[in-house]
Amino acid sequence: MSIPALEVEGLSYHYPDGTEVLRDASFHIHPGERVALLGPNGAGKTTLVFHLNGIFRPERGSVTVAGLPVEDANLMEIRRRVGIVFQDPDDQLFMPTVRQDVAFGPANYGLEGDELEERVTAALSAVGMLNVADRPPHHLSLGQRRRVAVATVLAMRPEIVVLDEPSSNLDPASRRELAAILTSLEITMLMVTHDLPYALELCPRALVMNEGSIIADGPTKEILSDRDLMKANRLELPMGFDPNLAS
Amino acid sequence: MAGTHTHALFVHGDSELHRLPASPKLGALGLFVLAVVLTPREAIGAFGVHAGLVLLGAWIAGLKPMFMARRLLIEIPFVLFAIFLPFVGGGERIEVVGLSLSIEGLWGGWNIVAKATLGLAASVVLTATTTVPDILSGLDRLRVPRLITSIAGFMVRYLDVIAGEMHRMRMAMLSRGHNPRWIWQLKAYTASAGALFIRSYERGERVYYAMTARGFTGRIPTFDEKARPADWARALSLPAIAWFAAGWGVVAG
Numbered sequence: 001m002s003i004p005a006l007e008v009e010g011l012s013y014h015y016p017d018g019t020e021v022l023r024d025a026s027f028h029i030h031p032g033e034r035v036a037l038l039g040p041n042g043a044g045k046t047t048l049v050f051h052l053n054g055i056f057r058p059e060r061g062s063v064t065v066a067g068l069p070v071e072d073a074n075l076m077e078i079r080r081r082v083g084i085v086f087q088d089p090d091d092q093l094f095m096p097t098v099r100q101d102v103a104f105g106p107a108n109y110g111l112e113g114d115e116l117e118e119r120v121t122a123a124l125s126a127v128g129m130l131n132v133a134d135r136p137p138h139h140l141s142l143g144q145r146r147r148v149a150v151a152t153v154l155a156m157r158p159e160i161v162v163l164d165e166p167s168s169n170l171d172p173a174s175r176r177e178l179a180a181i182l183t184s185l186e187i188t189m190l191m192v193t194h195d196l197p198y199a200l201e202l203c204p205r206a207l208v209m210n211e212g213s214i215i216a217d218g219p220t221k222e223i224l225s226d227r228d229l230m231k232a233n234r235l236e237l238p239m240g241f242d243p244n245l246a247s
Numbered sequence: 248m249a250g251t252h253t254h255a256l257f258v259h260g261d262s263e264l265h266r267l268p269a270s271p272k273l274g275a276l277g278l279f280v281l282a283v284v285l286t287p288r289e290a291i292g293a294f295g296v297h298a299g300l301v302l303l304g305a306w307i308a309g310l311k312p313m314f315m316a317r318r319l320l321i322e323i324p325f326v327l328f329a330i331f332l333p334f335v336g337g338g339e340r341i342e343v344v345g346l347s348l349s350i351e352g353l354w355g356g357w358n359i360v361a362k363a364t365l366g367l368a369a370s371v372v373l374t375a376t377t378t379v380p381d382i383l384s385g386l387d388r389l390r391v392p393r394l395i396t397s398i399a400g401f402m403v404r405y406l407d408v409i410a411g412e413m414h415r416m417r418m419a420m421l422s423r424g425h426n427p428r429w430i431w432q433l434k435a436y437t438a439s440a441g442a443l444f445i446r447s448y449e450r451g452e453r454v455y456y457a458m459t460a461r462g463f464t465g466r467i468p469t470f471d472e473k474a475r476p477a478d479w480a481r482a483l484s485l486p487a488i489a490w491f492a493a494g495w496g497v498v499a500g
């Protein structure tokens with residue numbers, strides 16, 4: 001067996017105000033896998049994401065990225081290895097132009113000149129956004145901004161890309177375009193979502209999270225077909241959607 | 248709503264001035280304005296030279312006179328009081344078409360209007376040929392503290408986002424029957440200002456997380472091209488002439 005790209009072991013966390021959000025969450029993801037993390041609102045998915053690159057620290061348990069534990073001494077390397085695409089692209093894109101935003105990550109790791117330029121060009125080409133490189137992010141549509149947000153983490157050449165609700169608020173065309181881009185990237189991926197058809201389309205494997213624990217792990221189609229499991233976790237398929245006919 | 252303000256001042260073009268890096272342009276603007284300010288008000292000829300330089304800059308940048316005139320309109324409220332100086336000023340007076348005007352006041356008014364107009368016109372040429380991101384990195388190159396340029400950059404970047412949030416909150420209030428027509432109904436606005444502050448604060452926290460997630464350790468990298476000595480030489484040739492004119496004005500006066 002290869003070293004997992006991401007290993008989460010017995011993770012627990014509560015916010016300073018006492019809300020207990022993660023309870024003994026465990027799972028691992030192997031290189032090259034695309035995994036969906038499903039769960040209702042408030043399940044603790046975003047809180048989990050913040051643990052994956054050390055923005056939050058676990059009270060108990062551990063996170064390991066390609067063999068490297070998330071610890072103070074490794075933070076810079078961990079943050080290069082784990083690329084997080086935040087839910088709201090306006091949080092992620094903070095530089096005056098798209099090009100500068102994509103360059104921000106690699107520049108923090110000392111890249112400059114032609115090498116930096118190549119990284120930026122490659123990342124923007126991978127998401128089909130090279131043509132907006134010199135525009136300010138707030139002039140772009142939400143779909144474009146989300147694609148640029150993906151480019152900002154691709155430019156860091158991460159081991160794993162973590163996306164927090166990538167399809168939220170997108171119109172059907174942008175949603176489909178983003179799916180095509182994400183499947184074209186040959187990269188390990190953890191996709192947090194409650195867009196179940198999207199999970200089925202993009203991720204062969206799914207995890208179900210509720211009340212801070214991982215309570216199911218298996219092929220996405222099987223998970224979505226398990227009516228009792230779905231109902232118990234407030235996961236609902238769109239009307240008339242049959243996971244067995246969809247793919 | 249989705250704003251256009253970052254490019255609101257910029258005019259697309261491919262002139263010599265557009266291509267010049269921002270830092271020498273900013274340096275030239277600063278030195279030009281200083282020369283204008285130091286020019287004695289009686290040195291009318293020197294003001295003529297300054298005006299000629301601004302027009303030359305506008306011509307190089309391909310800016311039309313009507314465009315310059317429209318941009319200069321914003322100056323009016325700021326120089327209005329200068330118009331009153333000739334009426335209220337003391338000392339010797341002269342009669343102009345039946346009005347008694349103070350000579351000291353006339354000079355004072357002229358001094359303010361001429362200098363403000365020249366300074367603003369020069370700034371118009373700069374902002375029309377330089378994008379806001381370039382101005383910010385240019386200031387950075389001129390060793391303006393990174394904290395200031397970063398704050399200015401975030402302000403430009405998030406003005407729209409926060410204005411959008413404010414707009415949505417207002418719409419939410421209106422659609423729940425709030426109809427602010429009377430001063431005492433402003434209470435709802437002060438409450439929403441509080442909510443807006445919290446939201447902006449939370450936004451700031453999330454942006455900070457997003458920055459650390461990509462390896463931010465307190466220093467924002469800069470990316471613009473570094474200006475060459477030749478760029479500086481070309482940019483500074485204009486204010487150099489202004490300094491000669493101002494110096495000649497001082498000596499002659």
Ligand SMILES: Nc1ncnc2c1ncn2[C@@H]1O[C@H](COP(=O)(O)OP(=O)(O)O)[C@@H](O)[C@H]1O
Nearest residue numbers: 015017019021040041042043044045046047048
């Ligand atoms: N900063 C915070 N302080 C206190 N509680 C929080 C904070 N952020 C989130 N929570 C709570 O933690 C729980 C999980 O939130 P989150 O991880 O955002 O869930 P999800 O992303 O699955 O919707 C929710 O009940 C939420 O109210």
Ligand SMILES: [Mg+2]
Nearest residue numbers: 045046047164
């Ligand atoms: Mg969430």
